[in-house]
Amino acid sequence: MTIEKLLEFELTFVSIYRSLGGETYNFLKKLESVICKVKSKGKQLMLCGDWNISFLQDSAKLQELQNLFFLYNLTITVKSLTRVTNTTSSLIDVMIINKL
Numbered sequence: 001m002t003i004e005k006l007l008e009f010e011l012t013f014v015s016i017y018r019s020l021g022g023e024t025y026n027f028l029k030k031l032e033s034v035i036c037k038v039k040s041k042g043k044q045l046m047l048c049g050d051w052n053i054s055f056l057q058d059s060a061k062l063q064e065l066q067n068l069f070f071l072y073n074l075t076i077t078v079k080s081l082t083r084v085t086n087t088t089s090s091l092i093d094v095m096i097i098n099k100l
Contacts, residue, residue: 082094
C-alpha cells in the first residue's frame with residue numbers, strides 16, 4: 001500500500017525497522033519525508049518498530065532522532081524496557097505518536 005492510500009485513514013500507522021548497520025542519515029531523511037506527508041494531511045501518526053537505536057544511552061544517533069521528533073511534535077509512548085533477557089535489557093523498540 002502506498003503512503004497516499006494510507007493517508008485516506010484518520011490514523012497512519014507506520015512500522016519501522018532500521019537495520020543495525022544502516023546509514024542513519026538516509027534513514028532519517030526517509031522518515032522525515034513520511035512524517036511530512038502525514039503531517040500535511042493533518043492525520044494522526046503512529047510510528048513503531050525496531051529502531052536499533054538505544055533510547056537509554058545518549059548518542060549522536062539518538063540526538064538526531066530526538067531532534068526530528070521535537071521538530072514534528074512527536075513523543076515516545078513507551079519508556080520502559082522492551083527487550084529483556086537474562087543478561088541484557090534495552091529500549092530500542094518504541095512507539096512514537098503525534099503530541100495532542
